[in-house]
Amino acid sequence: MSILVYTESWNGSFRKSTFEAVSYASETAKLLSTDVVAISLGNVPNEELEKLGNYGVNKVISCEKINKEDAESAAEIMHNLINDSNIFIFSNTYSAKMIAPRLSIKMKAGLITNIISLSEDSSLLKVKRKAFSSKAIETVVVKSEKAILSIAPNSFKVIENSGMCEITKNDTIKTGRITVEGQETSSGKISLSEAEIVVSAGRGLKGPENWTMIEELADLLGAATACSKPVSDIGWRPHSEHVGQTGKVVAPNLYIAIGISGAIQHLAGVNSSKIMVAINTDPEAPFFKAANYGIVGDAFDVIPKMIEELKKTK
Amino acid sequence: MNIVVCISSVPDTTSKINFTDNNSKFDSNGVQFVINPYDEFGLTKAMMLKEKYGGNVTVITVGDISVEPVMRKALAIGADNAVRINTSPLDSYSTASAIANYLKENEIDLIIAGKESSDYNGGAVPGMIAELMNLPFINACIGLEIENNTARLIREIDGGQEKVSTNLPCIIGGQKGLVNESDLRIPNMRGIMQARSKPLDVIEPESNENLVESNIFEKPDAKNACKLIDANNVSELISLLQNEAKVI
Ligand SMILES: Cc1cc2nc3c(=O)[nH]c(=O)nc-3n(C[C@H](O)[C@H](O)[C@H](O)COP(=O)(O)OP(=O)(O)OC[C@H]3O[C@@H](n4cnc5c(N)ncnc54)[C@H](O)[C@@H]3O)c2cc1C
Numbered sequence: 001m002s003i004l005v006y007t008e009s010w011n012g013s014f015r016k017s018t019f020e021a022v023s024y025a026s027e028t029a030k031l032l033s034t035d036v037v038a039i040s041l042g043n044v045p046n047e048e049l050e051k052l053g054n055y056g057v058n059k060v061i062s063c064e065k066i067n068k069e070d071a072e073s074a075a076e077i078m079h080n081l082i083n084d085s086n087i088f089i090f091s092n093t094y095s096a097k098m099i100a101p102r103l104s105i106k107m108k109a110g111l112i113t114n115i116i117s118l119s120e121d122s123s124l125l126k127v128k129r130k131a132f133s134s135k136a137i138e139t140v141v142v143k144s145e146k147a148i149l150s151i152a153p154n155s156f157k158v159i160e161n162s163g164m165c166e167i168t169k170n171d172t173i174k175t176g177r178i179t180v181e182g183q184e185t186s187s188g189k190i191s192l193s194e195a196e197i198v199v200s201a202g203r204g205l206k207g208p209e210n211w212t213m214i215e216e217l218a219d220l221l222g223a224a225t226a227c228s229k230p231v232s233d234i235g236w237r238p239h240s241e242h243v244g245q246t247g248k249v250v251a252p253n254l255y256i257a258i259g260i261s262g263a264i265q266h267l268a269g270v271n272s273s274k275i276m277v278a279i280n281t282d283p284e285a286p287f288f289k290a291a292n293y294g295i296v297g298d299a300f301d302v303i304p305k306m307i308e309e310l311k312k313t314k
Numbered sequence: 315m316n317i318v319v320c321i322s323s324v325p326d327t328t329s330k331i332n333f334t335d336n337n338s339k340f341d342s343n344g345v346q347f348v349i350n351p352y353d354e355f356g357l358t359k360a361m362m363l364k365e366k367y368g369g370n371v372t373v374i375t376v377g378d379i380s381v382e383p384v385m386r387k388a389l390a391i392g393a394d395n396a397v398r399i400n401t402s403p404l405d406s407y408s409t410a411s412a413i414a415n416y417l418k419e420n421e422i423d424l425i426i427a428g429k430e431s432s433d434y435n436g437g438a439v440p441g442m443i444a445e446l447m448n449l450p451f452i453n454a455c456i457g458l459e460i461e462n463n464t465a466r467l468i469r470e471i472d473g474g475q476e477k478v479s480t481n482l483p484c485i486i487g488g489q490k491g492l493v494n495e496s497d498l499r500i501p502n503m504r505g506i507m508q509a510r511s512k513p514l515d516v517i518e519p520e521s522n523e524n525l526v527e528s529n530i531f532e533k534p535d536a537k538n539a540c541k542l543i544d545a546n547n548v549s550e551l552i553s554l555l556q557n558e559a560k561v562i
């Protein structure tokens with residue numbers, strides 16, 4: 001009755017969201033006095049797999065020949081590896097969103113997404129999740145015997161101790177019905193949905209040429225960049241950066257909003273960030289009501305100063 | 315082409331969210347319900363495909379009678395007919411099963427759903443329908459062209475996008491980009507008149523089994539008032555972020 005966890009990798013390495021899911025799995029395993037088995041897809045070197053031991057994984061099954069983008073095959077192989085386990089943990093990332101619903105049907109397991117807490121009870125699974133664009137928190141209970149829990153990135157602390165895990169390989173080959181014909185990735189850039197810090201700017205920036213300072217600030221902070229909807233609509237920034245009700249939902253530790261008024265549709269996508277900072281010329285801008293820290297001031301004055309200060313602390 | 319668009323009816327983002335019955339139920343009093351924004355892109359895409367290739371566009375919603383105004387709006391935008399599966403969705407599984415059970419009986423080329431619904435952001439229903447109906451599923455779809463029996467799609471992936479293709483029938487999870495926002499259709503007078511006489515069938519579900527149960531709602535902790543820092547004292551902001559908030 002091990003707890004299973006999907007350890008997602010990107011180009012052969014794990015990210016924070018993976019370690020969050022593993023830490024969550026280890027804590028749940030402690031609660032239920034059992035162990036943790038990780039499933040990894042694609043080519044991940046042994047030294048990377050071994051790291052999982054430090055987060056409480058006892059055993060890793062590495063399926064090197066399964067492509068995580070092929071959700072159909074991924075769900076099938078995961079299902080075959082489950083044995084008698086009842087709980088499967090995911091981090092709520094792109095590929096998890098494709099795999100987990102399929103797997104939940106195969107397992108007939110209740111699926112809960114966007115989870116922000118550990119189970120409150122050891123006899124039944126009872127967890128909190130975000131609801132209504134983070135305007136509420138819902139406590140839900142799993143009725144079925146099996147469950148898939150998908151954790152909202154950045155809402156669970158990574159817990160590291162030194163430890164060892166056993167590694168086994170699974171050589172199954174499978175391909176689904178979707179053919180990939182081409183890929184375009186902005187490699188090296190920090191993924192917006194998982195970033196711990198997001199620097200975001202709006203129409204107050206006046207034009208696309210002024211994003212140089214936004215990118216410089218983001219670089220210094222190790223942050224991803226985002227923007228308001230009108231900014232991506234006019235084409236100043238790519239659509240993939242648009243956050244809010246109709247764009248991406250993000251929940252970083254720190255969200256810095258520069259020249260963004262703070263319309264409710266924008267806040268819907270960012271208001272579960274831990275700390276929000278607003279920088280706006282208008283003291284009446286609604287963002288100040290949502291923010292933890294604010295500067296009433298001109299971005300063209302404040303941002304260069306922030307950059308200068310951060311360079312000093314480096 | 316037979317296209318089905320799955321539409322969920324969600325509270326408008328500007329609505330105040332409240333709960334009743336000791337915080338165990340969503341209070342829909344005074345709440346304005348709208349077509350889930352991600353589903354609007356899918357509905358417009360379906361209309362465009364129909365105009366190009368002919369066929370029929372059906373909208374389907376699992377819900378009680380209160381979702382009908384939103385379904386009429388979809389009919390006014392141009393869908394040919396609507397099907398309401400008469401039960402209050404209990405969880406993603408009950409919703410997906412109701413839809414899959416009904417659609418199994420029909421000849422369908424394409425099912426369009428949204429990437430997620432803006433109330434629970436579950437993003438689970440379309441993938442479950444895919445598994446229940448044994449269909450390929452392409453999520454976070456930002457481009458779709460049909461060529462004979464093949465769907466060519468662009469999907470968003472972590473940090474980029476991917477061109478993929480698959481055979482029909484398939485199911486997609488759509489979002490902005492599937493059509494341009496400026497192409498989104500809004501109902502006109504003629505559409506609204508016509509919608510009144512279009513078929514809206516009410517189907518009873520075979521069963522309504524759920525695997526997950528809602529227990530109680532709470533509001534997130536109220537935020538402390540915003541700490542304002544003088545624009546001439548940017549270093550203080552940096553130090554607060556480092557030492558007080560501990561986020562950088
Ligand atoms: C159905 C619907 C869905 C929507 N979905 C989204 C969504 O997903 N995401 C989203 O972002 N919006 C969304 N919107 C739009 C939203 O309502 C706002 O219009 C939008 O967020 C405003 O963008 P903004 O803050 O960049 O621009 P504005 O509202 O124009 O605000 C610009 C701000 O910059 C400030 N400013 C100007 N100059 C400077 C300067 N030099 N330095 C500092 N500050 C300055 C101004 O005081 C102002 O507050 C949606 C709207 C609707 C109706």
Ligand SMILES: Nc1ncnc2c1ncn2[C@@H]1O[C@H](COP(=O)(O)O)[C@@H](O)[C@H]1O
Binds near residue numbers: 320321374376403436
């Ligand atoms: N009650 C429902 N009726 C019809 N379709 C739904 C319903 N709930 C969700 N969907 C579809 O599934 C998508 C994702 O919803 P969700 O899994 O709830 O985030 C939505 O965009 C709809 O297309």
